[in-house]
Amino acid sequence: MENYKLPHTDFEISRLIFGCWAVVGGFNWGHQDKKDSLDAMREAFDNGITTFDTAEAYGNGASENLLAEALGDKRSDMIIASKVGPQDFLPDDVIKACERGLKNLKTDYIDLYQLHWPNPEIPLEDTMGALQKLKDDGKIRAYGVSNFGNKSLDICKESGFTISSNQMAYNLIFRAIEFSILPQCVEDNVPILCYSPIMQGLLTGKFDSAEQVPDDRARTRHFNKGRSQSRHQEEGCEALTFQTIDKIKKFAEESNVNMGNLSLAWLLAQKGVAAPIVGGRNADQVRKNLKTMEVKLTADMVNHLNEITLPLKEKLGSNADLWQTGGRVI
Template identity: 55%
Template structure:
């Protein structure tokens, strides 16, 4: 496993971070066995993953509880990242919700506390002011944001010391490359890539759009006519599956699994510190950890970019994977 520095902090985090959303199952993910979730988290520690990403919103706090249970005495060896939901960004709410997350995680300090999504109804200055007070009080170690487009990110960087922006980024979802990624690079803000396997599409388990479960076919890759869709676009279904076919071919040519290749590619991109992979059992977690060792040649990196350029153009600069009219659209 490789490790990189998180933002301007002195925390060294594994390049593969364990994502802790799908381990609670439910909407988007379906049935999940709790024993698999605990085994997944312990396998992550065994594989040298020292970075865990959760949120108060994942399973209504269940994800944070699972982490506390699985990590037990090893908590001191890892970097815990959690997120506060956008409705809880007023200072009093933020303080109370941070305390609840600390209790569920059974820890004295959250290493990276992130704003899950911006909330246009609540001034960012108020939220970040309270975040700074939580940091001064030793309740959190570093401040991060998530799903921040360029306007919010510029404001956040001016107001506080921001260490990271957690955004959707994968070979099948590259809109941050237009404007958000250069801005993160300019300000030494770590990019933490979520949905790096594009919620399973890059593991090669679906060979056509109709095979994708409706709860996952909500993204802008798919037509607005799919159930649960929250956008009003025709989608890019043909381009998405054409790109998957090309990534599969390139992966086969170098003899590596497509999921590993997809994670390793992200780790070559500017400002990227870690990929947050949502393995939901020990086997998936072990495979994702192996991607932290995989080095791609320059020509493979370039071929993968070329293979997904057409798809990148389909989505424009709006980096929100689900909504057309978004807080992430410039």
């Protein structure tokens, strides 16, 4: 496994991060077997994935609990990234949320504590001040942000707080951050942690058409607003999405590379990307995703993937919110 040193930290993360959202099942994911979840996390750790991304929001603490159960005895050899939700951005609430996280995770420090989504109602400097206090007190080792657009990143920079990462939706069929957020992050030395890097399974080729995608996963702006769980007002671009997926699938076959691995390797080849955060619901998926580290893409392959996904990138535009029509990624 390759590792990556985040700025303003004294630790390295693994270049594949295990995402601990789907392992709790429920919203977005449906039924999940607990043993499969524990096996998936242990398989990841045993094969060099040291870094785990979780959040209080994933099952109201259940994901943090599960991580402690799976790997509690490995604490000193792992990196835990967790998040505080925007409803808790008042300074006192940030501290309380962190205390709850520590309790759920059965640990006395979190390595990377991230602001889950921007909250324009609360001055960011105040929230950042609370993160700095947690760092000074040794409760967290570093802090980062998530779903932060250009304006919020500007505030971070101007106020002199040293963020170590920005976690954003980024994958071959959702390239919105390339318009202005990724360039700013590169300029400001804020590495990207990519969430939904295989587009919640779509980039493994498991769905052949929009109709096959379950409603809770078809909430994204690729799909028509008529889907039952949709929270946007857009027509979507289902035909273009599946034409693009088809082209990626064919290219993966021609290149003799598994499609999911190809998609993750493309992210690893992007300047400014520290690591994809990939979910896995069982050990077998984890083993398959780990093979990404054996894939080496040539510049021509990266360029070809850029070209075949460009029309979809242009159609979905610069709104980096996967699910809503605008305003949340600021």
